[in-house]
Amino acid sequence: MGQYIMRRVLTAIPTLLFISFFIFALLAMSPGDPTGNLPPSIPAETKERIRAALGLDQPMPIRYVKWLQQFMVNEPINALEQITGIQIGNSADRLRITSWSARGKPVIDLVLERLPQTLWVVGTAYFLAIAIAIPVGVFAAYRQNSVFDQTSSIVSVIGFSLPTFFTGVLVIQIFAVWLGWFPSLYNTTLKVTDWSTFAQQIKQMIMPVMVLAFFQVATISRFARSSAIENLKHDYVRTARSKGLGERMVVTRHVVRNSLIPVVTLIALGIPGIFGGAIVTEQIFAVNGIGQLLILSIQSNDLPVVQTVLMIFAVLVVAFNLIADIAYGILDPRIRYN
Amino acid sequence: MSISAGAAAPKVELGTAAKRKHRTLWGDAWVQFRRNKLAVLGLSLITLIVLGVAVGPYFYRVDPKAINILEASVPPSPAHPFGTDDLGRDMLARCLYGGRISLSVGVVAMLIAMLVGTAIGLFSGYVARLDNLLMRFTDMMLTLPQIPLLLVAMSLFRDPLRMRFGLELGAFIMVVTIIGLFGWMPTARMVRGSVLSLKRKEFVEAAVNVGVRSNGIMWRHILPNTLAIIIVAATISVASAILTESTLSFLGLGFPSDVPTWGSLLYENRNYMVKSPWMVMFPGLLISLTILAINFMGDGLRDALDPRQRQ
Numbered sequence: 001m002g003q004y005i006m007r008r009v010l011t012a013i014p015t016l017l018f019i020s021f022f023i024f025a026l027l028a029m030s031p032g033d034p035t036g037n038l039p040p041s042i043p044a045e046t047k048e049r050i051r052a053a054l055g056l057d058q059p060m061p062i063r064y065v066k067w068l069q070q071f072m073v074n075e076p077i078n079a080l081e082q083i084t085g086i087q088i089g090n091s092a093d094r095l096r097i098t099s100w101s102a103r104g105k106p107v108i109d110l111v112l113e114r115l116p117q118t119l120w121v122v123g124t125a126y127f128l129a130i131a132i133a134i135p136v137g138v139f140a141a142y143r144q145n146s147v148f149d150q151t152s153s154i155v156s157v158i159g160f161s162l163p164t165f166f167t168g169v170l171v172i173q174i175f176a177v178w179l180g181w182f183p184s185l186y187n188t189t190l191k192v193t194d195w196s197t198f199a200q201q202i203k204q205m206i207m208p209v210m211v212l213a214f215f216q217v218a219t220i221s222r223f224a225r226s227s228a229i230e231n232l233k234h235d236y237v238r239t240a241r242s243k244g245l246g247e248r249m250v251v252t253r254h255v256v257r258n259s260l261i262p263v264v265t266l267i268a269l270g271i272p273g274i275f276g277g278a279i280v281t282e283q284i285f286a287v288n289g290i291g292q293l294l295i296l297s298i299q300s301n302d303l304p305v306v307q308t309v310l311m312i313f314a315v316l317v318v319a320f321n322l323i324a325d326i327a328y329g330i331l332d333p334r335i336r337y338n
Numbered sequence: 339m340s341i342s343a344g345a346a347a348p349k350v351e352l353g354t355a356a357k358r359k360h361r362t363l364w365g366d367a368w369v370q371f372r373r374n375k376l377a378v379l380g381l382s383l384i385t386l387i388v389l390g391v392a393v394g395p396y397f398y399r400v401d402p403k404a405i406n407i408l409e410a411s412v413p414p415s416p417a418h419p420f421g422t423d424d425l426g427r428d429m430l431a432r433c434l435y436g437g438r439i440s441l442s443v444g445v446v447a448m449l450i451a452m453l454v455g456t457a458i459g460l461f462s463g464y465v466a467r468l469d470n471l472l473m474r475f476t477d478m479m480l481t482l483p484q485i486p487l488l489l490v491a492m493s494l495f496r497d498p499l500r501m502r503f504g505l506e507l508g509a510f511i512m513v514v515t516i517i518g519l520f521g522w523m524p525t526a527r528m529v530r531g532s533v534l535s536l537k538r539k540e541f542v543e544a545a546v547n548v549g550v551r552s553n554g555i556m557w558r559h560i561l562p563n564t565l566a567i568i569i570v571a572a573t574i575s576v577a578s579a580i581l582t583e584s585t586l587s588f589l590g591l592g593f594p595s596d597v598p599t600w601g602s603l604l605y606e607n608r609n610y611m612v613k614s615p616w617m618v619m620f621p622g623l624l625i626s627l628t629i630l631a632i633n634f635m636g637d638g639l640r641d642a643l644d645p646r647q648r649q
Contacts, residue, residue: 166622313483
């Protein structure tokens, strides 16, 4: 097992390097120039000095390595320092990536400010989606071609066909405008201090969570269904039945356990996607999360923030790929010897 | 398969007055496809939408860009079936015009994705030396965080292209290329899998033995046999390209808001969704119906083109 994990980690490193290089090259190749917005009265010589001060006169590989060190070593230490409050090394001398538009505020601070909102909404939606999708998928598989199965598969095709920006609009129209149950916009200044503000927080989270969860339920339940159908055909199910186990036991102890193996992979691999989906829902409901930060900084051409947010997404993707692989290896021992 | 079902196949037979009709691969697939009610529903819906946006503007002769402040924000009525927007432009005309752009983005982006995906899948499946390299590359492309990267790429390269090709064409080239170049990976994997299994089939062995060169085997014998997979992948790819385009436009980074597409109509009217919901409901509904119809159709096609599914 240790060797298997080791091998997985070693293959994750080149992937991460590839993604980071892709992000770096994309932004380096972009036609934009940091001195492009300066007034024309500034002489070309000064502009050249500004570019040199930013390190732009150096060859691309060197810029890439320096940039990588900043992201992979310096900034994580900065973030750790900020969270724990313990000073690590000579932190005053360590470079920080600062935003171009938010008055030179360190990018990590901006991200850490916004991360909790995204995590709350995305996390709740995902847990909810998993809790609904797996029983639905397994039951649909158990009663294949029943009314329940057919309805749930139609609903799930609808679920992943409807774009989240449309379901979002629809949900606002129904629950906020017609019924008036929930506020249509997310109150970003709300601090949870007592029960009533907690209730308010729940209330304003319901709609974004609903929209995100609906899409995920559709994807996961379809997958769980096909995985369970496959497992129900196996010999071990017949063995379990013939040794006298009740149907309930056969399904929950034997079939569900085995059919969850690929589902676990799907769930781990879907996490980066749900963060991508959060960009849209944060835009609709005006949640001040990390997705909104990305859109805002793209609009204001704040490249350091854009790069950082992209890198965070990339690290998430690679990390969850790794987790999916390792989980698969633990759950299905056959994989390890492949 | 029963004879009556065979009779329902389209008349592509060779005109022999035989008692049993000749059956073709595509005829069989069509029979199978027609059994799936949802797939047929999807096909009719998508035909209706395509016909509507293609022919509709010739019958509904209202200028989608004509501003009429006196009739701003009018709810749906006989004069304006989909209502008007905040500048008094007719929403039905805008939806029809926007549909043309949205659907063509879907089709062209799909063509790019299919071209790249099929080529990479074919080469990595057939040429063993390239397999590892190409599949590594595919896997890495799959791990890129798609939507965020698309957003950034759009914002970075939009202006230069717009200057060179004009507002509408520049945006179109941009959107289509980016979506296509980020969407070929699933196709490449599916094609590769199919090529790997086809390579070991007897008919390929026979072709090798009669001395067909590997170029001929690849293009004449293997490629046509992967067509079923490519068709299914293409269907799904159209739906996902339309979805991606409208997501980008909805976030304000696809087509500029003066070029109406279904996504950009949603974007430009998003602030009125509480006061005048028709401005966002109709474009949103059209996107959803299109994608739903294509997905239903894709499910049906997958079953119809897979011979193992036939009884």
